[in-house]
Amino acid sequence: MPDTGDEMTCRELVGLITDYVEGTLPAADRRRFDEHLETCEYCANYVEQMRATILALGELPEESISPRVRDELLDAFRGWKSP
Amino acid sequence: MEGLAQSQVELLEALRAGDEAAFARIVDELSPGLMRLARVYVSTDGAAEEVVQETWIGVLNGLDRFEGRSTLKTWIFRILVNVAKTRGVRDARSVPFSSLDVTAGEDRALDPDRFFGDHTRAPGQWSIAPAPWPEDAVWETDALRLVRDTVDGLPRAQREVITLRDMVGCSAAETCSALDLSEANQRVLLHRARAKVRAALERAFDEMGPAS
Numbered sequence: 001m002p003d004t005g006d007e008m009t010c011r012e013l014v015g016l017i018t019d020y021v022e023g024t025l026p027a028a029d030r031r032r033f034d035e036h037l038e039t040c041e042y043c044a045n046y047v048e049q050m051r052a053t054i055l056a057l058g059e060l061p062e063e064s065i066s067p068r069v070r071d072e073l074l075d076a077f078r079g080w081k082s083p
Numbered sequence: 084m085e086g087l088a089q090s091q092v093e094l095l096e097a098l099r100a101g102d103e104a105a106f107a108r109i110v111d112e113l114s115p116g117l118m119r120l121a122r123v124y125v126s127t128d129g130a131a132e133e134v135v136q137e138t139w140i141g142v143l144n145g146l147d148r149f150e151g152r153s154t155l156k157t158w159i160f161r162i163l164v165n166v167a168k169t170r171g172v173r174d175a176r177s178v179p180f181s182s183l184d185v186t187a188g189e190d191r192a193l194d195p196d197r198f199f200g201d202h203t204r205a206p207g208q209w210s211i212a213p214a215p216w217p218e219d220a221v222w223e224t225d226a227l228r229l230v231r232d233t234v235d236g237l238p239r240a241q242r243e244v245i246t247l248r249d250m251v252g253c254s255a256a257e258t259c260s261a262l263d264l265s266e267a268n269q270r271v272l273l274h275r276a277r278a279k280v281r282a283a284l285e286r287a288f289d290e291m292g293p294a295s
Contacts, residue, residue: 009207011198018274022255042212049216053281056221056230057249062115065132073110073139074103080143081101 008036013043017050091155098146110139113156116251117163123242124167134170138163153260160247160261190238192278216288226284233283237276244269245276 008016008029013036019025020033037044065073097105114135121131121138141162149158199205220226234245243262247253253261259269 009198010209011207014193014278018270018277022270022273024270042209045213045215049213049281049285050277052216052221053230053277053284054249056227056284057234057245057277057280058252059222060227060231060250062250063118063128064111064115065118065135069132069136070107070110070114073136074107076140076143077101077103077106 006032008032010036010040010043013037013040014046017047020047021050021054091151095146095149095151095155109155113159114139116247116253117160119246119251120160120163120243121167123239123246124164124171130170134163134167137166137170141166154257156253157257157260160253160257161263164261190275192275193282213285214289216284217291220288220291221284226287229283229287230280233280234276237279241272241276241279244272245280248273249277 013033016025016029016033020030025033037047064070094105094109098109117135117138118128118131121134122128125131125134138159142159145162149155153161197209197211199208199210201207221230234242234250237245244258244264247258247261248255255266255269258264259266262269264272
């Protein structure tokens, strides 16, 4: 495909992906991004994998403080207003 | 937004009036995220819990002076960062905090060899294209462990941002405010961090063989 200068390359798309998913990409670039994505299955894979990565990051098990520390904090709160 | 601001005012009033249930609620809501961020600065869960505990004591000490220039949530995360930094000074083994530009230096999100060079027939196109991943593979225990380990190995500034954004679920604005970052720097750090986690998963899935 000849490079017309306006078409987004794969390299450029990968560099802009965070702006794209953050919604901070200017409208013209967003359109070029979407146009490239429609015709390039590799970049579609990349975007899909990035979305899966972000979802996986949000799925990691999380820990909170232990009940003992929580109780100590509630004690501290009770003591806080009544010195 | 107005509803959020309103509920924040009500929460602040409740806390200042000594409403223990309100305090318990916010402790339960924010402590998992605080534990996450604390682990960026200290190397054990026990130490992270101490940082979080110290943070909540700092919240109580500062609550009457809180002016609401940031949200209560980002103010509390800022206190945690300060507590962790103070602790870092105390513990010689901890990595020193740097005030250098966190986005400086060559730190490419993706290997440039993945694309054809400028003086080739297909400049800027994939030379090693991303292959589809096996269905649902990212949800496997091994993959999630790899995600966690990769985040743990990131440079601190990238780790702070990806932790708050993608693991704790803070907005870009909250993250900038909690970490004292410009929006542009926040985005650069997030971009690099996410790209490295994706690349780690890609390497692992490539070793498993082609998708069926």
